[in-house]
Amino acid sequence: MIQRIQSLFLLLVMIAMTLMLFFPVWNKQNPETGAKASLTIATLLHEANGQIVHKQNVIYLGIGAAVAIVLASISLFSYKNRKLQVMINLINTLVIIGVLIGEVLLSFKGEKFFLPAVKGAYGIGFYMPGVALVCNALANRFIRRDEMLVRSMDRLR
Numbered sequence: 001m002i003q004r005i006q007s008l009f010l011l012l013v014m015i016a017m018t019l020m021l022f023f024p025v026w027n028k029q030n031p032e033t034g035a036k037a038s039l040t041i042a043t044l045l046h047e048a049n050g051q052i053v054h055k056q057n058v059i060y061l062g063i064g065a066a067v068a069i070v071l072a073s074i075s076l077f078s079y080k081n082r083k084l085q086v087m088i089n090l091i092n093t094l095v096i097i098g099v100l101i102g103e104v105l106l107s108f109k110g111e112k113f114f115l116p117a118v119k120g121a122y123g124i125g126f127y128m129p130g131v132a133l134v135c136n137a138l139a140n141r142f143i144r145r146d147e148m149l150v151r152s153m154d155r156l157r
């Protein structure tokens with residue numbers, strides 16, 4: 001049912017991935033030369049002296065986050081079929097892991113633009129897939145616990 005604890009965790013998955021859409025993932029700045037590099041869910045950007053040196057479209061991060069939000073909402077409202085709910089959450093785990101790997105790889109790529117010794121700063125958007133992954137795993141755990149409880153009650157009848 002919607003009022004169970006796994007519903008709260010699935011809601012947190014949706015909130016975390018939505019926050020990822022609106023907050024920066026990573027950025028790096030060199031105050032001496034004015035060079036900047038930033039990663040959002042749409043672009044990996046490197047600017048030097050006010051001009052764009054490198055711009056890469058990474059919209060697939062945003063698409064992955066949107067897919068994770070949709071899967072979490074589908075799972076939230078399919079509470080009557082717990083096996084389907086578990087399967088949807090497992091697929092959602094793979095999607096979130098893909099987004100997380102994409103973020104890490106792109107931030108490593110951005111580190112190489114200038115001053116490789118100086119590390120960039122991770123934004124709130126970088127940590128949100130990790131939060132969503134933990135909440136998704138907890139939701140799956142509680143869904144399985146409910147399924148085992150229902151099975152044990154069926155045996156007692």
